Amino acid sequence: GIQVEQSPPDLILQEGANSTLRCNFSDSVNNLQWFHQNPWGQLINLFYIPSGTKQNGRLSATTVATERYSLLYISSSQTTDSGVYFCAVNSGGSNYKLTFGKGTLLTVNP
């Protein structure tokens, strides 16, 4: 099946710093989503982005489908941005079968 690799596995920032999280995938995809999981376990959708660029406030994402990677940018980070960021993709005929990466654990210190 499709492989999803996220980097870095851990990231520590000072409040106000910017960061870039990366997601590499091994096959062409029909769907790519970025999620944020807060310390209480809640997964929040950030972006649905199988290709192109999207922005939502301080967050933006870019997926270059031909090169099989996606980037999540966090600008002016805040302590509430802390948590685990997951990339999830699917490919082939089963659009619903998301394969998740292992995530990037982000800690933003005040």
Place this chain on the structure above:
Amino acid sequence: ETGVTQTPRHLVMGMTNKKSLKCEQHLGHNAMYWYKQSAKKPLELMFVYSLEERVENNSVPSRFSPECPNSSHLFLHLHTLQPEDSALYLCASSQDLTGTQYFGPGTRLTVL
């Protein structure tokens, strides 16, 4: 608040117990999912339902039994679980099988 609720939020059970997890979505979606998240492992898809029909059983042991009585509710019935089944169980829903998935807050299960 994502529009997907799960109860209970925490559950401790013995290996001989029978319990059920409940998921409800208030989004008018037609597809619902169960995922398992174990420590240090990626989320694993367990079951998928579309219009109350099961479309995916991802090689899940029979001690986990899903039920989808209508498009708004999804249950996961648990019996004779093992300690390695301890995990966070997440429910999700989407408009259809190709849509963005929205997750509930999860049930943190501990099997003693």
